[in-house]
Each structure stands twice: as structure tokens, then as C-alpha cells.
Amino acid sequence: MSKPSTPPTSPNYGADASGLIYGFLFDAQGLAKTISGDEALTWLAQPAPEDGGFVWLHFNLAHSACTKWLKENLQLSDIFHESLAEGSRSTRVELDDDMLVAVINDVHYDFDFEPSDISTLRLSVGPRLVVSARLQPLRSIDKLRDAVRRNAQVMSPVALLVHLMHDQGDVLVGIVRNTTTRVDELEDKLLAGRLESKRANLGSLRRLLVRLQRLLAPEPAALFRLLRTPPEWISEDDLDALRQSTEEFNVALSDMAALQERIKLLQEEIAGRVAEANNRSLYVLTIVTVLALPINMIAGLLGMNVGGIPLAEDAHGFWWIVALIISFTAVAAYFAFRDPRE
Secondary structure (H helix, E strand, O other): OOOOOOOOOOOOOOOOOOOEEEEEEEOOOOOEEEOOHHHHHHHHHOOOOOOOOEEEEEEEOOOOOHHHHHHHHOOOOHHHHHHHHOOOOOOEEEEEOOEEEEEEEEEEOOOOOOOOOEEEEEEEEOOOEEEEEEOOOEHHHHHHHHHHHOOOOOOOHHHHHHHHHHHHHHHHHHHHHHHHHHHHHHHHHHHOOOOOOHHHHHHHHHHHHHHHHHHHOOOHHHHHHHHHOOOOOOOHHHHHHHHHHHHHHHHHHHHHHHHHHHHHHHHHHHHHHHHHHHHHHHHHHHHHHHHHHHHHHHHHHHOOOOOOOOOOOOOOHHHHHHHHHHHHHHHHHHHHHOOOOO
């Protein structure tokens, strides 16, 4: 008789008493197995094995015990602890106390093209330990977790960071591709002459891209210092991979900047068409006003209840007034519709 299957736990939203969502122990071949927080502390307390290996722990900062557990049980950089409390949200990778401290902005797991669907991931990368922490589920870190569970080979802590940056680049490329599709649809509707609310939609997309570019663009100064004077435990291959991932990321950001410029041009085109439509409406209103001016003036004069109104006793007075109104209206129409170049 088969045992009833246990429902899988959610690594995205669940956490243990310390706030740990999941942990992995990587062996010398770069393959990982799941471990708990206590097992990770036991492994870290032992001497470093000659064949290598490291631990990756991922935490939920929304858990009340997370920050305290990190300070009491792990030796991490002061800058990393400060970044957990507040710190700058700009994307960067810098060196502190022979450890890498990374701040990476990513989109939420349920990203819906809203500027508020962006959150920050904090990482501490050392020779034997990688710690990541976030407030809300993020797409890139979930892609990395899934890759590790599918036995992706990660040979070093920096390789894990590079893998994460590649995953973030893929997410960013996906956002640019989906945004491009939306812009294409709005542009097709614009060419078809259906304006409606497309200008507001373009403005929302542009604000999203501006915020993504501002938050995701790495700080070049911190990365340059890292690549120029790296710690001894980072291999040359890992540095080359980190440099390559940064270049690929910058290409995605360049595509995003080009898309922003395209949206700006579309907004200007829509604004020009709206202004042209408004000018046409004002022109028609002006023509109507000019053509109605003679009849309004004459009707106002003849409607005054005073003596001496001309043609009041004439049997054909009404038709004389009609002829006069038509004459003045014709003159006004001539001046309104004539070519200004004449």
C-alpha cells in the first residue's frame, strides 16, 4: 500500500523559525542538496573541505526573527546588515571585509507591469557562504532556485551570483519584449486613428521603464573597484563571468533606453494629433461664430423696443432685412474662407 503523498511546501512564502525559506549545500561537483539552517551552521563550523563546497541560505526579511538570527549566527559584513535595515536601493556589487555585498533589484513574482512591482534582493557572498534576503517573492531568485533543484552545476559562490545576474537579465529581457509588444499594439491603434486612452497607457509603460532602468543599472564605480582589486578567493574565471554578465546586462538596459525613446516619440505624435484635432475644432467654432455674427447683430438692433426702427411700416421690410443679412453673411464667409496667401 503506497503512502499518501505529502503536499509540497511553498519555498516562496514559507519560512522556518529563523526566517529561512530554503538552504542548499553545494559539493565539489557543483551539485546541491537541501539543508536546514542548523545543518548549515554545523557545516560552516567545520574546517573547510579541501575539495571545496559552499552553502546558500535564502531568507525572508518579512519574518520578525530573520535579522536577529543572521546577526547572532553568521559572520556577515556590516554593510550587509546596514543594507537590510535601509541602505541604497541602487543595484551594485561591492567588496567589504573580503566579502561581496550585492544589492539587486528585481520584479515581483506576480509582476503586472506596475512600477510598485519592484523590490530589492540583498546578498552577502563569501568563500563558503552565500546569504540572500528579500521582503517579497522575486522572479530571478526563484528561477535560480529552480535551476539548482534541476541539478544545475554551480561551482563557486561567485558563480551563483553570476547565475543570478543572468537570470535577472533574462527577466529584464522578457519585460522589454512584453513592453515592446504592448507598444506595438498601441502604435497600431494610433495609426488606425483610435486615440482613446493610449497616451495614458504609454505614460504608465514609460514610468515603469524609467524606474526599472534607474534601479537595475549597476553602479559602475563599485563594480570597477571590485574587478580591479578582487579578493583572493575569487578565481579569474569567475571574474570573467561576472564581467560578461554585467556587459550583457548593460545591453538589456540599452534596449530599454531605446524603448523609452520610442515611447517618447509616440507620446509626442499623439500629443501632436490631439493638438491638431483641437485646432480643427476651434477653427470650425470660429467659422460658425463669424457666420452667425451678422444675423446676431442685426437681430439685436431690430429687437430693441424703441421708436424709429427702419422698414417697420414697409410691406417688404422683412425681405429687405433678410437680403441685408445674407449680404453681410456672404461677405463674412468670403473673408473667413479665402486663402490667406491671396
